[in-house]
Amino acid sequence: MSPASATSPTGRDAEATRRRLLAAATEEFAAYGIAGARVDRIATAARSNKAQIYHYFGSKDGLFDAVFDAMCRETLDAVPIDPDDLPEYAGRLHDSYRARPWVQRLATWYRLERAGSGEQLAVVRDSYAAKIEAVAAAQRAGRLTDRFEAAELLGLVLHLSGFWSTQTPELDARLDTVNDAHRRLLVVDAVAALIA
The missing domain is CATH 1.10.357.10 (Tetracycline Repressor, domain 2)
Structure with a gap:
């Protein structure tokens, strides 16, 4: 990504969407697990859509992995x-x-x-x-x-x-x-x- 695209409205919007999806997914997975979590609920809570989940994370399992990875990194840093x-x-x-x-x-x-x-x-x-x-x-x-x-x-x-x-x-x-x-x-x- 070029420095210009990193600061463009589209780049900021994409990163903000990704963060909202991770935050919503954290709550959903914590409450329901992987099998019980629903991507439609995650998308709604994140003010996004299911297509964005698949775009950023590939699958529901990929989204869980991203949530778990972020949680682990945060704990390691803290x-x-x-x-x-x-x-x-x-x-x-x-x-x-x-x-x-x-x-x-x-x-x-x-x-x-x-x-x-x-x-x-x-x-x-x-x-x-x-x-x-x-x-x-x-x-x-x-x-x-x-x-x-x-x-x-x-x-x-x-x-x-x-x-x-x-x-x-x-x-x-x-x-x-x-x-x-x-x-x-x-x-x-x-x-x-x-x-x-």
Whole structure:
């Protein structure tokens, strides 16, 4: 794209349409998953049309991939891993999930509807590889326990960081007196105990 077209009304309109479609699709996929999402509802919510969805994203699956990719990149930028302070990393991830509840819903749909497909999104694959290497490097340097393999340790930290946002309503009801600050503290303390 030339610099002129990037700033032309058509270029701005196209990017604005794409952003509206991604925002509407994020809400739709978080609520209904891939199979249950409807492109007509997404198009209406985005003040666009179905043809634009297929033009920009190729298919409903392509649109979900774009939503998931954007969500992952936003999380990676907002919450970079710190292998020298995994408890606080888990706390920051917890904060991110509280601020953006759709993240865990999209991740759940991704696991449910893409399990066993053999497809891997590059952003997810590459971010896990980088995080695992960061943890492994800290282990090799003696700054982090090697009680667990790097990938296992990362998985445990990620699971603990999302603990509160993936609970059933029944457990939440039993813990309804636990405030957000205490929930975060439990996540941080659990990861600290894990790596002690």
